[in-house]
Amino acid sequence: MKMTDDNKEFIFNNITRWLRDSNFVISEEKITVVTSEFYAKAYLQSDHEHILEIISSAGIETRFVLRIRLHVSEQQFEIFENLEPQEKLTFNEKMNREIFPQHQSLGFIDKSALLEKTILIDPKSIDAKQEVIQNVSNLLESAKSLQISFDEFFSNKQRQNDN
Secondary structure, three states: OOOOHHHHHHHHHHHHHHHHHOOEEEEEEEEEHHHOEEEEEEEEOOEEEEEEEEEEOOOOOOEEEEEEEEOOOHHHHHHHHOOOHHHHHHHHHHHHHHHHHHOOEEEEEOOEEEEEEEEEOOOOOOOHHHHHHHHHHHHHHHHHHHHHHHHHHHHHHHHHHHO
C-alpha cells in the first residue's frame, strides 16, 4: 500500500502519542519530513533500562522498526565472537526459541545486541493502537527474557573457560 509522507508522519505522531498514553516517556524525537525519516526513543516510567527506539523505514512505506538494544558487556561480546560454529548455532537456536513466535529478530552489531520487530501500520485500522502497544509489550518481554538467557549462557561459558 503506497502512502504519502503526510500519512507516514501522521502514523509516527500516533505511535508516539499512543506510547505517551501508555506511560512511556519520549526521551528523544527526530522528524525529518523532507526525507520522510522519523525516529524516537521511549521508555516506560517504571523501566529505564530498556529503551525502545522507533525508526521509520526508508521510502514512503508505513513500516516502522521497533528496536531495543540489549546490554552485552565487552567480555560477553568477546565470548560470543569466539564461539565455535556449533556453539553459535546452539546459542542462536536458544535465542530464536524466545523471539521467533513474536516474529522478532536478534542481531549482534557493533558490540550491541539489537532486538527488533518490524511493524506495518494501517492508519485506517481501528486496532492499530492496540497492535502497536501489544508489539511494544511483546518486545519488552522478549528483551527481559533474552537478558536473563544471555547472562545464564555467558556465565556458563565463562565458567567453562575458567576450568
